[in-house]
Each structure stands twice: as structure tokens, then as C-alpha cells.
Amino acid sequence: MKAIEKAEGIGGMLTAFRKLARGRKKITFIGCPGWCNPFAELLGYVLRDAGKEMVFIPNLRKDMAAKVEMTDYGMQLGEKADPSSDTVVLLGGLAMPKMEVDVNGLKAMIEEITMGQPDPQILGACIGGVFVKAGWDKSIDFDYLIDADMEVVTYGFK
Numbered sequence: 001m002k003a004i005e006k007a008e009g010i011g012g013m014l015t016a017f018r019k020l021a022r023g024r025k026k027i028t029f030i031g032c033p034g035w036c037n038p039f040a041e042l043l044g045y046v047l048r049d050a051g052k053e054m055v056f057i058p059n060l061r062k063d064m065a066a067k068v069e070m071t072d073y074g075m076q077l078g079e080k081a082d083p084s085s086d087t088v089v090l091l092g093g094l095a096m097p098k099m100e101v102d103v104n105g106l107k108a109m110i111e112e113i114t115m116g117q118p119d120p121q122i123l124g125a126c127i128g129g130v131f132v133k134a135g136w137d138k139s140i141d142f143d144y145l146i147d148a149d150m151e152v153v154t155y156g157f158k
Contacts, residue, residue: 001137001145010042013125013148017089018046020123020144024087026053028113029068030106031091032099033058039091041075043125044068048075055081059094060105062112086117090142092126095134103139110140 007016021027027047029040040056047054054068056077065083068075088110094101114120124131124145131137131145 004144010148013146014043014046016146017043017123017125020121020146021047021050021052021087024052024121026055026085027087027089028055028057028065028083028085029089029091030057030060030094030109032093032096032101035093035096036091037077039093039125040068040089041077043089044075053081053085055083055085057083057109059099059101060109062109083113084115085113086119087121087123088113089123089125090131090136090140092124092128092130095126095130095136097134103136107140 005016007013029036029043031037031040037056037058044054048070055065056068057065062083065081067078067081069078093099094106110122121143122141124136124140124142126146127148127150129147131147137145
């Protein structure tokens with residue numbers, strides 16, 4: 001694994017994702033509910049006018065795949081959708097130890113989702129190195145991994 005580009009902040013993460021999504025037809029995000037679906041919606045927002053179909057799968061519940069679509073409120077989950085796609089984006093919440101995701105089950109689901117695609121791509125998007133810390137960089141065949149780091153400062157005024 002080698003760094004190919006560096007950027008800062010949420011904008012940097014979104015720009016990196018938009019670049020990697022170029023030329024892709026359909027994107028299926030897989031992540032844990034609550035933590036990851038807002039990231040799928042945020043990442044999807046930068047592609048809102050790109051004509052790409054996007055889907056979110058909570059955990060390994062392929063039967064619950066839902067469209068990520070533009071609404072009057074921004075990007076939101078919509079009706080059920082077929083998760084088959086040429087691009088799978090794994091979101092970092094999956095790799096958190098408390099989520100207890102079966103990596104082999106995840107790998108099998110990725111194969112199902114991308115079956116028959118001529119050039120499938122697997123992306124990872126996480127914060128704080130969670131995929132590397134969990135060892136998923138060695139067990140998942142990522143094409144690209146976007147790893148953001150955030151410094152959080154809370155200021156008090158009273």
C-alpha cells in the first residue's frame with residue numbers, strides 16, 4: 001500500500017472519492033447502520049449530478065439494500081434496490097471491533113455484488129486507520145483506500 005495523494009478535511013475526502021468514482025457506473029456502499037449511512041449519503045452527494053445509481057447495504061443485509069438518492073433534504077436512503085454493481089465501497093464502521101462483521105461473509109457478498117462485472121472495483125473509506133488497525137487491508141482486496149484523520153477541538157466560552 002502506497003500513498004498516491006494527500007488532502008485535508010472532509011472536502012479532501014470527498015474530492016478523493018469523486019476522482020475514484022469517475023468511470024464507474026453503479027456504486028454500492030456497505031456499512032453499519034447509524035454510523036455509516038450518513039457517510040454514504042455524504043460521499044454520494046458529490047456524485048448527485050453524475051448519473052450514477054447508488055445503493056447502501058446495512059451490515060451484511062443485502063436484502064435491505066436501499067437507493068441513495070437526491071431529495072429535497074439532500075442525499076437520503078430511499079426504496080429497496082438491487083445491490084449488484086461494478087463498484088463496492090466499504091465504510092469504516094464495518095471494521096470496528098464491536099460490529100463483529102464476518103470478513104469472510106463480507107468477501108462472499110462483495111463477490112456476489114460484483115459478479116459478471118468486467119472491471120469490479122473495491123474502495124474503502126474510513127477515518128483513523130480503522131481498516132488497517134483491523135487488518136482488513138490484508139484480508140480485503142481493496143483497489144483504493146481513502147483514510148481520513150480528524151482532529152477534534154471543543155472550545156468552551158463560559
